[in-house]
Amino acid sequence: MGERGRQTMEETWLKYILLVDRDAEDAFVSEVLASAYTLGWVEPQIEVLTTENGYDYAEKTDGPVIAYLFEPLRESEAEHVEQLRNYLSRWGEQVRLKEVETVTAENESWKETFHEVQVGDWWIAPTWTPPEALAQARHVLWIDPGAAFGTGYHGTTQDxxxxxxxxxxxxxxxxxxxxxxxxxxxxxxxxxxxxxxxxxxxxxxxxxxxxxxxxxxxxxxxxxxxxxxxxxxxxxxxxxxxxxxxxxxxxxxxxxxxxxxxxxxxxxxxxxxxxxxxxxxxxxxxxxxxxxxxxxxxxxxxxxxxxxxxxxxxxx
The missing domain is CATH 3.40.50.150 (Vaccinia Virus protein VP39)
Known part of the structure; x- marks a missing residue:
């Protein structure tokens, strides 16, 4: 069960950080999901606010969202970046490349952030959880967070x-x-x-x-x-x-x-x-x-x- 959805990953990946205008987000996400690129997740830009009662946060609604794309490194980084820029050109200034990183086995390493968690009689676990970690679990809900970020870790979700x-x-x-x-x-x-x-x-x-x-x-x-x-x-x-x-x-x-x-x-x-x-x-x-x-x-x-x-x- 813990091996559900597991794939063989390339050793080295390119991680692209993009800024996507909100009015282009839906079309961009839909197209990227059907492309050769791997969409990691999309997240809003968050502004931390300090109030007299402590801290709070707010989503910046007047700016672009941040999208993370990945692809295995098979050619030179410059060639990959040029191909990506050509791919993004159809959106003009609505989608902009902000940063490029070379990462090791990114599609596996980002998963280290998400692990199984027990909530009452249930375990919430991503599909890449090792079977031995859930050997004693009576009830398991398999949740891969993806771009929507519902992990089961936050206290509000657990409560x-x-x-x-x-x-x-x-x-x-x-x-x-x-x-x-x-x-x-x-x-x-x-x-x-x-x-x-x-x-x-x-x-x-x-x-x-x-x-x-x-x-x-x-x-x-x-x-x-x-x-x-x-x-x-x-x-x-x-x-x-x-x-x-x-x-x-x-x-x-x-x-x-x-x-x-x-x-x-x-x-x-x-x-x-x-x-x-x-x-x-x-x-x-x-x-x-x-x-x-x-x-x-x-x-x-x-x-x-x-x-x-x-x-x-x-x-x-």
């Missing part, structure tokens, strides 16, 4: 998984907002949620990675309905289920509050919402908004400064 093990999603209609690589959606499917589970994410890479992880876990492709876009947009909401018994939102405290009208509209009577990505100094604001809308606090978990809450629709 949601722990809550889902205490309050099973079995038989529930699930809406997962901010799905990333699909870790929470797939966990719900594997634990008896009604299919399809709806997984929503802004990142265009999310669809590809969720499909990879469905296959990794021997799950049917239609077990998860993938919806790309902003769940606050009316055209995206038209593609969401009319009712959900369980809604998961793991984005950020302000985003949790922004999603409240959608949650209120789609949650079934007596349904449950799990909110995460909340920092301690934003907790009271999030809880107050949801309590005012008719939800009551059921459970709460903390990981460092991060807060995860489970709230239940308290309407009679």
């Amino acid at each position: 949601i998984l722990l809550l889902l093990q205490e309050w099973s999603p079995a038989g529930k209609r699930v809406l997962d907002i901010g799905a990333g690589s699909g870790i929470l959606s797939l966990f719900c499917v594997k634990n008896g949620a009604r299919q399809p589970v709806f997984a929503v994410d802004l990142n265009p890479q999310s669809e590809y990675q969720i499909r990879v992880n469905l296959a990794n876990n021997d799950l049917a492709e239609d077990a998860v309905e993938i919806v790309l876009g902003d769940a606050l947009e009316p055209d995206v909401q038209e593609r969401l289920p009319r009712e959900a018994d369980l809604i998961l939102i793991n984005i950020g405290g302000d985003e949790d509050v922004a999603m409240l009208p959608l949650v209120r509209k789609r949650i079934t009577q007596g349904g449950t919402v799990i909110l995460s990505g909340i920092v301690q100094w934003n907790r009271d604001k999030v809880l107050a908004a949801y309590e005012q809308a008719g939800f009551s606090l059921v459970a709460e978990r903390h990981s460092d400064e991060w807060v995860t809450v489970m709230m239940k629709d308290a309407r009679e």
Whole structure:
């Protein structure tokens, strides 16, 4: 099992760091995935903010995203770079080569960042995990993070998984907002949620990675309905289920509050919402908004400064 998806890698690779304008991102990613280049991942540029309560971070929405491409070194570096520049020329200034690195077995070395992690009775593991590392594991969810960066390492994700093990999603209609690589959606499917589970994410890479992880876990492709876009947009909401018994939102405290009208509209009577990505100094604001809308606090978990809450629709 731990050998799933393993490939024979070249010894030396070229790593290209690109700046991609946001309005070209979808088309660029789609085309690169079908090209001879290996797309490692795409990430936004992050700005660290210092506040009176500590630190926070924000995505820079007015600049390009960063894309990482790889290819095995078979000719001179200069020849490879020239070929890449010719390939990128179709996007003009929308895609720019920022930096080139020569790395050893990059497609294997970057995987060292991601390893198996135990969360309650479950293990979250990439497919390249050595079998002996999971010899005693009872339940394994195979997650290759890829470009969508849902690894299972972050405290918010682990706290949601722990809550889902205490309050099973079995038989529930699930809406997962901010799905990333699909870790929470797939966990719900594997634990008896009604299919399809709806997984929503802004990142265009999310669809590809969720499909990879469905296959990794021997799950049917239609077990998860993938919806790309902003769940606050009316055209995206038209593609969401009319009712959900369980809604998961793991984005950020302000985003949790922004999603409240959608949650209120789609949650079934007596349904449950799990909110995460909340920092301690934003907790009271999030809880107050949801309590005012008719939800009551059921459970709460903390990981460092991060807060995860489970709230239940308290309407009679």
